[in-house]
Amino acid sequence: MFTDAANFDVRDYLRKEMMPHFLCPGCGHGIALRALLWALHDLAIDKDKLAVVSGIGCAGRLSAYIDANTFHTTHGRPLAYATGLALARPDLHVVVISGDGDCLAIGGNHLIHACRRNLKITCLMLNNEIYGMTGGQVSPTTSESRLTTTTPLGNNEPNFDACALATAAGAGFVGREVTRHVPKLKELIKAGLEHPGFAFVEVLSDCTEVFGRKNDLGSSPEMIMRQKSEIRPSAYRNTVETPFHSTSLPTGILTQNDRPEYGAAHRRAAAAVVAKGAK
Amino acid sequence: MNVHDKSLSKSTAKLLSGNSACAQGAVAAGCKFFAGYPITPSSEIAEKLVTSLPQAGGVFIQMEDEISAMAAVIGASMGGVKAMTATSGPGFSLKQENIGYAAGAEIPCVIVNVMRGGPSTGMPTRPSQADIMQTRFGSHGDYPMIVLAPSSVREIYEETIRAFDLAEICRTPVIVLYDQVIAQSSETVALAPPSGVRAERKWASGPRADYKPYAAGIDGIPAMPRPGDGYRTHTTGLTHGENGFPTQNPEAVERAMSRLYSKLDLHRELIESWEAIRCEDADVVIVAIGISARAAKRAVEICRAKGVHVGLFRPITLWPFPEAALQQACKGARAVLVPELNIGQLRLEVERLLGRHRVEGLHQYSGEPITPAQIAARATTLASEA
Numbered sequence: 001m002f003t004d005a006a007n008f009d010v011r012d013y014l015r016k017e018m019m020p021h022f023l024c025p026g027c028g029h030g031i032a033l034r035a036l037l038w039a040l041h042d043l044a045i046d047k048d049k050l051a052v053v054s055g056i057g058c059a060g061r062l063s064a065y066i067d068a069n070t071f072h073t074t075h076g077r078p079l080a081y082a083t084g085l086a087l088a089r090p091d092l093h094v095v096v097i098s099g100d101g102d103c104l105a106i107g108g109n110h111l112i113h114a115c116r117r118n119l120k121i122t123c124l125m126l127n128n129e130i131y132g133m134t135g136g137q138v139s140p141t142t143s144e145s146r147l148t149t150t151t152p153l154g155n156n157e158p159n160f161d162a163c164a165l166a167t168a169a170g171a172g173f174v175g176r177e178v179t180r181h182v183p184k185l186k187e188l189i190k191a192g193l194e195h196p197g198f199a200f201v202e203v204l205s206d207c208t209e210v211f212g213r214k215n216d217l218g219s220s221p222e223m224i225m226r227q228k229s230e231i232r233p234s235a236y237r238n239t240v241e242t243p244f245h246s247t248s249l250p251t252g253i254l255t256q257n258d259r260p261e262y263g264a265a266h267r268r269a270a271a272a273v274v275a276k277g278a279k
Numbered sequence: 280m281n282v283h284d285k286s287l288s289k290s291t292a293k294l295l296s297g298n299s300a301c302a303q304g305a306v307a308a309g310c311k312f313f314a315g316y317p318i319t320p321s322s323e324i325a326e327k328l329v330t331s332l333p334q335a336g337g338v339f340i341q342m343e344d345e346i347s348a349m350a351a352v353i354g355a356s357m358g359g360v361k362a363m364t365a366t367s368g369p370g371f372s373l374k375q376e377n378i379g380y381a382a383g384a385e386i387p388c389v390i391v392n393v394m395r396g397g398p399s400t401g402m403p404t405r406p407s408q409a410d411i412m413q414t415r416f417g418s419h420g421d422y423p424m425i426v427l428a429p430s431s432v433r434e435i436y437e438e439t440i441r442a443f444d445l446a447e448i449c450r451t452p453v454i455v456l457y458d459q460v461i462a463q464s465s466e467t468v469a470l471a472p473p474s475g476v477r478a479e480r481k482w483a484s485g486p487r488a489d490y491k492p493y494a495a496g497i498d499g500i501p502a503m504p505r506p507g508d509g510y511r512t513h514t515t516g517l518t519h520g521e522n523g524f525p526t527q528n529p530e531a532v533e534r535a536m537s538r539l540y541s542k543l544d545l546h547r548e549l550i551e552s553w554e555a556i557r558c559e560d561a562d563v564v565i566v567a568i569g570i571s572a573r574a575a576k577r578a579v580e581i582c583r584a585k586g587v588h589v590g591l592f593r594p595i596t597l598w599p600f601p602e603a604a605l606q607q608a609c610k611g612a613r614a615v616l617v618p619e620l621n622i623g624q625l626r627l628e629v630e631r632l633l634g635r636h637r638v639e640g641l642h643q644y645s646g647e648p649i650t651p652a653q654i655a656a657r658a659t660t661l662a663s664e665a
């Protein structure tokens with residue numbers, strides 16, 4: 001039942017001994033994980049050469065399910081750990097899995113500097129608008145007026161557009177996709193993995209148990225359908241005559257440029273230092 | 280401050296600061312990765328390594344903050360290379376979260392902390408010894424820690440090298456702790472290349488099916504997997520079992536925590552280092568580290584010249600504290616004096632270990648080092664009272 005036309009069997013990339021997983025019913029993170037593994041399969045990336053670095057929270061737990069070299073680090077810091085790992089071991093494919101709180105709140109500084117440096121790391125930020133594991137507190141991406149345990153009267157803070165932030169900070173590749181479109185999500189992650197510099201991929205994922213329940217967003221199928229009505233793929237977006245509101249976000253590849261990759265540039269600069277010292 | 284060392288030949292001797300010696304020690308130890316963030320009075324270490332590390336085939340990076348510098352060091356070490364960061368005061372506080380991760384996940388690395396006045400921003404250009412307890416207990420939870428406290432430029436070089444060796448052997452973070460005075464003073468030294476082969480961590484070997492990343496033999500130290508070698512293990516800051524995956528099974532947790540906490544005890548002989556000067560017949564033993572120990576050494580000479588029987592016990596390994604050696608050195612002493620640049624930290628440990636002795640502190644926290652005359656006067660008074 002897991003096998004599809006692409007000869008992709010998700011079981012080849014999962015640690016079966018870690019099943020059953022601990023995600024809630026209806027959680028979008030499992031879909032995102034599947035899309036990542038599918039993209040890795042499509043690119044035939046060697047699991048022995050794959051390093052997955054994750055932070056803390058629901059998204060951070062995903063690394064434990066992947067049959068690779070996996071590192072579950074500290075809250076907000078996976079990009080900083082990954083920076084050291086990728087510089088020390090340029091032979092590895094380094095993928096970071098982070099959540100919206102992990103990546104934009106406690107880890108926001110590391111995100112903007114990872115974008116600025118443009119070191120070859122693929123960063124997946126699973127955005128479910130909430131701190132799920134701690135019980136449903138407001139996050140930097142929670143939409144305005146949404147109810148959370150720490151915004152009992154509705155969120156009155158504006159939320160981050162993470163892709164605009166990553167673009168402004170200089171990321172070489174920025175994209176966004178919803179969990180509703182698994183093949184499109186897989187293709188986006190694949191393009192990110194193939195990008196020679198820092199790739200930031202925002203995955204709009206659903207938290208049904210904590211966020212959905214609190215905001216009366218219905219069952220998980222209903223929440224998935226809402227992705228269609230509220231977060232339209234960019235191709236259809238022009239037909240919607242609505243003013244900007246935080247859930248109407250463009251999807252697909254939003255930024256792609258050929259800024260020099262940091263690791264190679266760093267190694268060239270180090271070689272120049274050595275050459276200068278030799279004179 | 281310049282110390283005349285008669286063994287130095289003109290050809291090899293160099294005028295060197297403590298921070299420069301630290302950078303040289305790191306390269307000699309086989310360090311291949313440095314991540315840091317500018318902070319007084321440790322920045323010179325980074326400024327030296329930015330050139331010398333690439334020349335030795337390593338990577339230097341200045342990160343966006345102290346937190347990420349510590350994280351990048353652990354990331355590099357998880358990738359299999361020897362890695363180091365250097366900081367001071369507020370930066371050392373910021374690193375504590377990830378130092379705890381390195382201790383719990385057992386990732387070898389070296390952290391240099393050059394002590395300056397505190398709390399908070401304190402006195403960036405003034406010496407202090409007020410991080411003694413923070414080096415041991417700075418991160419949350421129970422974990423073991425090795426802290427080395429050199430007191431001269433030459434010793435900074437030697438102890439930095441030893442820090443890398445101990446980190447590799449014991450799979451643990453090691454802190455090199457010294458104060459602003461030794462960091463930024465220059466001494467004429469001839470640094471000898473270290474004898475023997477530098478230690479390297481025990482790497483995972485054998486079939487993947489049999490390998491458990493946190494299963495240890497009688498030495499208490501598990502073999503570490505190198506990414507790319509095919510072991511594909513999980514590393515986490517969550518409490519984990521021998522297979523590396525999170526567990527809350529009470530027996531597995533107790534077993535894992537007991538091994539983690541006691542693993543250094545199995546290597547105490549290797550880890551512990553100290554210097555005892557004229558303690559055999561001493562009525563008063565001075566216990567001190569770093570620049571205070573330098574002053575104390577001179578104070579011993581001053582006292583002895585006047586016929587006052589004073590000795591010095593200087594822990595070079597600060598944590599785990601050389602307990603038995605201290606007790607042995609103070610066996611015949613009637614009083615113990617602890618001069619330190621803080622309101623009382625090393626004294627607490629000395630009191631704990633010498634329950635029946637009279638232990639007095641000489642605490643100075645003005646930002647000025649304690650002078651030999653101050654220590655000699657206090658030791659002389661103690662000797663007459665005892």
